[in-house]
Amino acid sequence: MFSLIKRAKRFKIDSSYGEFSCKEGETVLAAANRNGVYIPHQCTVGTCNSCSCKINGLDVLACRYKPQSDCQLKYQDETLFKTELIESSHIGESIYQVKILLDDKHQYPIGSYINVYVDRHSKSSRKYSVVENGNSVVTIHVKRHKYGVISNPLTSMNSGDVLYISEASGNYILPSNNRSYESCYGFANGSAFGVTASIVSDFLTENTDSNATLIALSRNKETNLYYEKVSKKIMDKHSNRIKIITKDFEEVLNQIDNSCPSNSMIFVCGSNDINKAFNLRKDNIESNKSILIQESF
Ligand code: FES
Helix, strand or coil: CCCCCCCCCEEEEEECCEEEEEECCCCHHHHHHHCCCCCCCCCCCCCCCCCEEEECCEEEECCCCCCCCCEEEEECCCCEEEEEEEEEEEEECCEEEEEEECCCCCCCCCCCEEEEECCCCCCCCEEEECCEEECCEEEEEEECCCCCCCHHHHHHCCCCCEEEEECCECCCCCCCCCCCCCEEEEEECCCHHHHHHHHHHHHHHHCCCCEEEEEEECCCCCCHHHHHHHHHHHHHHHHHHEEEEEECHHHHHHHHHHCCCCCEEEEEECCHHHHHHHHHCHHHHHHCCCEEEECCC
């Protein structure tokens, strides 16, 4: 007797990391994971760009793209630089400050991100924002996770150990336009607080008549010591021109909805839900003559 159950179609994906099958309606990333093929990824919902690749020559996100036929997968080419760890030190809770040696041929602006590989032959990498740079050193803040395939080895390395970094990319940097802003707001949570504090600090240095507010978005007490240490540094530099507060995320959104800051630069960096909530309010923010600058969009 013939079965009446319709079998889902399967497509063949050919990649330099092996051939694997993808079910009809399945994303390339899900199929790769199911078949044990590693594609670099983070958010899995189409916002971080780390799974970008080429399918039959077209730029796509592996976490969103669902093939309709057999196809060829290629990773985006990335130029990596061999370098070494200078030091890794614990800042607070699960967050570490990692300093990496830089050559002087490349620019790594504060807020841009770099892809870090601890093993050149592995496809595993993680994006980190540049928190400080200068004197041939780039500093990033790294949060250790229980299963952090990059963060755990990176924070356990010794001075002089080899690692690989990409060129810097991303738009989460202080824009160099001529418009002046009355104030600057930085909203961040987790290890993104450090990079946001650095950008806000640079804003104050460049806009000597302006003030700033740095808001640690708090939904738990997990990163309080880290927030305190980062805050102390920026307070020491700009004490009378910066206010640093911890605020509940929902409260912040209500405030943006009801009295959005005008003529301000607004920086947002943190988890996906935070970035998405601000992105939904972009029109409102811009209609108040402010500018929204985010890490993941
Ligand atoms: S993992 Fe696909 S965009 Fe983030």
